[in-house]
Amino acid sequence: MPEPLGEFQRRMLEFIVNYIRREGMPPTNREIGKAMKIASTGHVDYHLSMLEKRGYIIREAKKSRGIKLTRHPWGIPVEGTIAAGEPIEIFSEPDQTIEVGHGVDPESSFALIVRGQSMIEDHICDGDYVVIKRQRTCENGDIVVAVHLVEGTPGKATLKRFFLEKEQVRLQPANAELEPIYIPRDEWDREWEIQGKVIAIVRHYGGPGRAA
Amino acid sequence: MPEPLGEFQRRMLEFIVNYIRREGMPPTNREIGKAMKIASTGHVDYHLSMLEKRGYIIREAKKSRGIKLTRHPWGIPVEGTIAAGEPIEIFSEPDQTIEVGHGVDPESSFALIVRGQSMIEDHICDGDYVVIKRQRTCENGDIVVAVHLVEGTPGKATLKRFFLEKEQVRLQPANAELEPIYIPRDEWDREWEIQGKVIAIVRHYGGPGRAA
DNA sequence: CATTGACTCGAATAGCCGTTCTACTCTTGA
DNA sequence: TCAAGAGTAGAACGGCTATTCGAGTCAATG
Numbered sequence: 001m002p003e004p005l006g007e008f009q010r011r012m013l014e015f016i017v018n019y020i021r022r023e024g025m026p027p028t029n030r031e032i033g034k035a036m037k038i039a040s041t042g043h044v045d046y047h048l049s050m051l052e053k054r055g056y057i058i059r060e061a062k063k064s065r066g067i068k069l070t071r072h073p074w075g076i077p078v079e080g081t082i083a084a085g086e087p088i089e090i091f092s093e094p095d096q097t098i099e100v101g102h103g104v105d106p107e108s109s110f111a112l113i114v115r116g117q118s119m120i121e122d123h124i125c126d127g128d129y130v131v132i133k134r135q136r137t138c139e140n141g142d143i144v145v146a147v148h149l150v151e152g153t154p155g156k157a158t159l160k161r162f163f164l165e166k167e168q169v170r171l172q173p174a175n176a177e178l179e180p181i182y183i184p185r186d187e188w189d190r191e192w193e194i195q196g197k198v199i200a201i202v203r204h205y206g207g208p209g210r211a212a
Numbered sequence: 213m214p215e216p217l218g219e220f221q222r223r224m225l226e227f228i229v230n231y232i233r234r235e236g237m238p239p240t241n242r243e244i245g246k247a248m249k250i251a252s253t254g255h256v257d258y259h260l261s262m263l264e265k266r267g268y269i270i271r272e273a274k275k276s277r278g279i280k281l282t283r284h285p286w287g288i289p290v291e292g293t294i295a296a297g298e299p300i301e302i303f304s305e306p307d308q309t310i311e312v313g314h315g316v317d318p319e320s321s322f323a324l325i326v327r328g329q330s331m332i333e334d335h336i337c338d339g340d341y342v343v344i345k346r347q348r349t350c351e352n353g354d355i356v357v358a359v360h361l362v363e364g365t366p367g368k369a370t371l372k373r374f375f376l377e378k379e380q381v382r383l384q385p386a387n388a389e390l391e392p393i394y395i396p397r398d399e400w401d402r403e404w405e406i407q408g409k410v411i412a413i414v415r416h417y418g419g420p421g422r423a424a
Numbered sequence: 425c426a427t428t429g430a431c432t433c434g435a436a437t438a439g440c441c442g443t444t445c446t447a448c449t450c451t452t453g454a
Numbered sequence: 455t456c457a458a459g460a461g462t463a464g465a466a467c468g469g470c471t472a473t474t475c476g477a478g479t480c481a482a483t484g
Contacts, residue, residue: 023280024232024238025238025277025278025280026237028440029441029442029443030440030441038462039462040462040464040465041441041442042442042443042463042465043463045442045443046461046462047461050460061442061443062442062470063442064276064440064470065276065441066237068237069236123332123336123337123415124335143417197417199417199418200414200416201413201415202412203335203412203413203414204411205409205410205412220431240470251433251434252435253471253472253473254432254433254435254472254473254475255431256472257472258430262430273472274440274472275471275472276470276471277471278472
């Protein structure tokens, strides 16, 4: 999608990216000018408008440091824990987030903390974070968050591999000691819901946890 | 380390964190005032100085949007791939980074892409990213990047669990099919070097990759 | 009551910021 | 040669920003 860039503007974009990474905020036009040895702020503005026209950045007019990268890292909320052998409820972990880059859309993604060994053969361990992309459908073999809707409760969720078979849906744990759940098609349609599929996992060794 | 915060200042800090997450830059004092229904910018400045004094933020005087979080997410560079059965060289993957929050210091951390199945029993798979904290020492049982220094080459690195035994160092793969490497103490001291230990792993399912 | 500390407002100030305008130099190509 | 386009400098302008100051409120404490 992005048009190729000249050498100079490529270096300028690189400076902006590094500045944001280093300082936690975008640079001002004058700071860019100083770093790129450009004397005129109007000149910087000119190059920024080029970068914007070509889709590398988005600018907010008149705002100081009003430069955004079109692809940039974001945090997504951790919405609770999920099991395991027995389905348990997703409960909210207020304020906790994990950082994932990779173009994960924070609007349509969230994370859960895995409890138990039910996905151990897929190398998803107790304590891992799983990053879920919200979607109501999935393909065979996807690892999904499936929710059993029971009236009067918020629903019980489980993390399993999804397989659509002739007469039924099979929710397959990745642990030889655990049995898959078989659900007839009509019951599936009526009482179950896909909440999303796993697109990434994050595991921490030793460390205390995560930042806010 | 951080002193506890009053309700109001806690909400103010939360707003700042969310603003940065949402907008990619810190808010101005006026924007904070508007969001917190504070009429006076001097008033905002007062609360910010409280947050700074208590160690939650750092401010750069006179700079617009000059607020930094003391713990904030960063990207760390991906420096290459690492094996596996056979030690291979770390080669640079220019420009690639992954995002990790959790207070990982980007100055002292980097990431590698795992190739092969040598750590599979620790549930570290082919294609996973391992996040390495640079350090020259480690404790028994740590998963480390160990480099065998051979003259005239940049060194060959391997990913193993480290065990210091009576007369030797044991570098233990997590795969029953692979033999550990045993290194006499004097050879270890002379020819080997710890480059860092694994503090996190990140795995992506399906998706194409990551953003710059 | 008097004092202290935390919090709030309104106003003022000096400087920073994004943007625009004019003018100039190259290079490319018709 | 002429025109067009990209790149550069300098200056100016109006708005935005962080900071400071003086004054005031309120609750807790002595």
